[in-house]
Amino acid sequence: MSRRTMALLSRWSSRVFSVEVDGETVYFKINDNQPGKEGKQEVRRLFGAVQKDSWCYSVFVSSGDKIQSARFHWQLKDKLLNALPAQCRLSPMSSFLPNVKDSLVHGYFLQTASRESSAATERLLRQWLQLDDPLLVCSYLRDNREDSPQWTQHLWNHQQNHGIVPSQAPPYHPATLNLINSDVFYSFQAARCVFEKCADIIPEAASVLELLPRSGGVEPRREPDFPVIVLEGLDATGKTTLTESLRDTLGATILRSPPQCISPWRARFDQEPPILRRAFYALGNYITAQQICRQTSKTPVIIDRFWHSTASYAIATALSGPVCDLPAEGSELYCWPSDLLQPSLVVLLTLDPEERKRRLRDRGQGETKEEHELESNLLFRLRVEEAYRRISGPTCISVDASSSAEQVLQQVLLLIKAKCHL
Template identity: 85%
Template sequence: MFRLQRSVNFRFPFRSLKTETHAMSMSRRTMALLSRWSSRVFSVDVDGETIYFKIRDNQPGKGAEEMQRIFGDVQKYAKYYSLLVSSGDKIYTARFHWELKDKLLAALPPQCHFSPMCSFVPRVKDSLVRGYFLRADSPESSATTERLLRQWLQLDDPLLVCSYLQKNENSPQWIQYIWNHEQNHGIVPSEAPQYHPATLNLINSDVFYSFQAAREVFKKCVDIIPEAASVLELLPCDADVEARSEPDFPVIVLEGLDATGKTTLTESLRDVLGATLLRSPPECLTPWRARFDQEPPILRRTFYALGNYITAQQIYRQTSKTPVIIDRFWHSTAAYAIATAVSGPVCNLPAEGSELYRWPGDLLQPSLVVLLTLDPEERKRRLKDRGQEETKEEHELDLNQLFRLRVEEAYGRISGPTCISVDASSSAEQVLQQVLLLIKAKCHL
């Protein structure tokens, strides 16, 4: 669980953006959630493990031991709450949830902790709702927590708040009470779903499969992120994206984690083949990259997805004259997005062959994609020797072995085209010769 540090008062920054229509939309969304409440499954991340539970009224005593894994060794004064964030506006909801973590850290009292949680309807796309599970460990912290939660509800923000309590001291049954809706439900453990719940909302939220879908999301955030307008001005028009033809010269993509030797290899290939070297995201997006790296996943992923389409237009302009070498392309965008959205072990990833790994139908397909692989310890050593500042995701790769494994596995599952792995532990010259052999065989250069 996240530990809270200090207590201050604040108001959510989105209130000034809301309109009467938006508030009505949020109300309809809440009612839609409640209409299928008994079909929903809830999950809480506890100490690196995901615990699932569901509504099951009138079954006292069911799953006492499993429920204790969520609520822990129940303390006399402990109180439990959940916050689920949902509105009719995907971007509003994403930004609200993204900033809610910081607000909880700042506003809730000491002796209060929280963990990520979500709610979803199994096998129903776009049914995932994210939020947080809270535990207040003293009468003072629970009183302050409840007061803050009631204040936030009065702001008409997209919060659905629940409390959790035992039916009585001698009963192992837990009750979920939905605030402002006067609903009580018994809850019992649930089996883990066949696929990780995050996969329900991946399409065109974390991974984009068309230029139009990514651009439409980006256009909606211009009012709240002025920099988005500058990015939109750089995008190709629909006709340019649709008017695709087979490149005259091969397009070769180099993929891999940082410090696997991509920069050295791409520059060597450029010189040996007389090729044009491009990078994704393209340099024209550099002024806004740090800005969108601070945004929630849906906007960050949209930014990088659109960067791929700008790169594709640059490729078309060059392939009539020379081969093109690209330092990262859509594989990176998709692999990092999937591995970030889907937590836990590799088995939680979408199954091999899933539509989530398919190449966008309107994006140029490379002639060859080479994935450079490297032993994790050697990669760490190289990163240290370079002395450069790590990106947030690279830092996560170093700290979280499961995240690294998910990224690597997602790379390998993307189709159209698939990656061909090359061991990058040899000398730069040996790796270059290996890749040149692949290019000769696959691209006839």
């Protein structure tokens, strides 16, 4: 048994467990002195649809290595979907110690529909448990001996049984305990370290490392000769049109993040778990920062997306649920990395959702995975937009992009004149 697994088990009774069920999150904990009853709303929501002769299971990934654990968890979903009985329902699950950073572990909750599917699921999990050390497995047993059925968690790795009781939702989303330098990177070295650890197993990571600046972040801080202007916003808000208009009007240089030099590997890392995908985009920002430093002595620089996009999408993806689940304004999670060049001005183009959808249809382009998520999941879009607004140092200045391209250009030129003295 790995040290990570032993550490998890040593404080198992102090942990809170969360399961996403039908768009809501159910929290429960262990309390052997007060076994959970089906009459409790939260427990009923989790177990109420389970048949009397079937069980539920949870599978957690407990590897001590952060990258290995992330990749194992990412691959486990496909492995479960391909191998489990068709009647078995799979839901995201996590476990954490309240208010303890980096205590979050991810897994899946399995709901079986019959005695046969329960037996098949258990055989499969026992086979995997013998082969895969990072796995931590529990089954959830229903006791029908009393008038009010109770549920018990049976921890396979320790041969322990615990009564289940509902738990209050934490004051903030549990994933916030794990965001720093896993979903959002706040230094060049933290992002680079992730790629160094996986370079032996992912050749593309080694290729990206070869392009990185040795010293990391940016050149010693100095006031740039020309302003650095970042344009942010969802797809179809007019960023490309505005970028080109500003280039022509100001005689500016256009840069993008991720930069062209690593774009060939973008699709590859979009297929990896969040820690690798977000590290890739973070490193792209630092490469772009180096390019900015070389250009600002010659011309103004216009950047099509930068760290705001990287952080906003990462936070909105990691924290499922309503906007109120986001970290509060002023949280360290919204702070600009201290070693990343700060732009002179960040403009966030906003657009009515229906108008944005119309523009997307007129483009006739296929949707990216994140774009599809924006359209199909209103809460996700709201989280992205709110995260944009909360990032500080510098903050975004919102500009309504529903006017004509010329009117939007004039609005932004006025901002540049006021903020950048151009």
